[in-house]
Amino acid sequence: MGRSPCCDKLGLKKGPWTQEEDQKLLAYIEEHGHGSWRSLPEKAGLHRCGKSCRLRWTNYLRPDIKRGKFNLQEEQTIIQLHALLGNRWSAIATHLPKRTDNEIKNYWNTHLKKRLVKMGIDPVTHKPKNEAPLSSLGLSKNASILSHMAQWESARLEAEARLARESKILHYQTKPSSHHHGFTHKTLLTTWTCKTNQGNADQQQQQLESSTSTVSFSEMKDLSAKTEFVGSSTCLNLIKEPENDWFNSTVHEFEATEMAGGVDEGFTGLMLAGDSLGRSFSAEKNETVKEWSGGGDCSNYYEDNKNYLDSIFSFIDPSPPMF
């Protein structure tokens, strides 16, 4: 059986969109929403396929899109997220409100990738092309931790997608009561990048609206240790699934490191543990940004690389969790 046939591909226009087409698409979506992309072109009076319409809308016409140059903050975020997530542009785009995955992808390919190459950093692995000197600086442990984190984030995104689907089903099956526990499914999507703001209702509300996650690493660890979670057990179930075994090993690794290096330092302590220089991140972060924007002077090769990695590590919540 399957679905009814797709839109007739004969006689459909391709190539750049005209102003008239844009206006038609905009007007239609503003009035009716996009609904089914497949049927949209005909309803909107466009001789385009639904795929083309969707692309035009998501990459160009959407009103919540910010266009123009990327600022330093955005650049840094892209690089840091790329180090963690690789070429998962849609995932990266969720951390950059108002930017599309296509725009980020283009910006990476035309600007940022070249800049990293100039600095002597492999844009695929985000490792220096000659890693030995950095290892001697004590950064190899951080690299392995980063690898764990990439796995973690990867699985988190998968869980996020699954929860989104689940919540969609629930939304249609039951009357929405998303906040009855004070948590939506988004609250359950954990990461180490965000601080908690318990005790502040406004901020909590903001978190609930946010597409990014809200629970600190310490909370995550508690989740695993105590096997409980306020509001729902969905997250925990995901974590405890066999394919997420790496999660437990990662948690144990962190626990071990934390015990050795002293409690209450949380992630900051952990991330700093492998850095024999033990410098302040926040101060140097700005330096790094300046160097990058200046075009990457390779004369400071090792210093650049250290700053670069520091920057990635500091992206992962440098502040101790707030309880």
Add this chain to the structure above:
DNA sequence: AAGTGGAGCAACCGCGTTTAG
């Protein structure tokens, strides 16, 4: 002024995943 090459970016293509029937 014309030709050339590079940068920037919108849009297409192909493939894997999801979902309607």
Add this chain to the structure above:
DNA sequence: GCTAAACGCGGTTGCTCCACT
């Protein structure tokens, strides 16, 4: 449960603009 269309994503292409020769 199966099939095939729809969807979404990442890679790639090709067009336009601009600087340089």
